[in-house]
Amino acid sequence: MAGLTAAALAAVGFLAYQASATAPDRPAQKDRPSASASPAPGKPGKPGAGDDGKRTQAVPPRSGSGERVVYSLGDRRVWLVGEDERPTRTYEVSPSTVSPPPGEYAVTSRTENITGSDGVPIEHSVVFTSVDGVVIGFSAAVDGSTPAADPEQRTGGIRASREDGAALWEFAEAGTKIVVVD
Structure with a gap:
């Protein structure tokens, strides 16, 4: 109740x-700060959900419990969820052309700077699975771009802004739970 x-x-x-x-x-x-630019309430100095209404955007149902990263394929959105079940940050992403099936995963590797599967220099790569030989993970393009993935390429990079990518990098260490929902 x-x-x-x-x-x-x-x-x-x-x-x-x-x-x-x-x-x-x-x-x-449109004149207000973005969701990814403001600290979360009660978390000074930590990136947060901001005050533009997105902090109230609920974490998707059936997305697990405890500290985790939730990625919604349909919403093209990520939530960083603390142990208290509250999102500390949520933001939109540009999905890859190859998507992971819904389920629970864990961060398997992290690389600070590398070239993505699409040939773009990226930073803060957080990998959690592979699908048919395509490595799937979150990252940010060094040039700050988040264009739609080329449907002619098989890529696994789920792209965020540099600011959001840095927040995920700080949040998701090796072994952190990743939950993918429809």
Whole structure:
């Protein structure tokens, strides 16, 4: 029952935020900082979910428990979830052409600087599986780009902004749980 109450309060808070986000005495949504640029409440100095309404974006259901990285294939979004079940950060990604099947994985390797499977120099590569010989992992292009993957290439790089890639790098050490959902 407490879970339902918390969910209802979160939904009401989000709706109240949306209603006030474009009120005359507040800056328009586009003028506000991005979700990936602001610290999370109660976590000074740590990257967080920001105050643009995305902190209330719920972690997908059936995405496991405990500290983990959640990657939603359908939403093209990643959540960094703390031990307290609260997301410390959430952000959009550009998916690879080869997707991992939904399931639970763990970080198998990390490389600070390397060339991606698409030939682009990348940083903060966090690998968690392979599919048909294609290595799958999160990364950020050194040039900061996050273009859609070329459908003619078989690539496994799930690309984020450099800032979000750095946050994932700090969060996901070897062995960290990765949960992929539809």
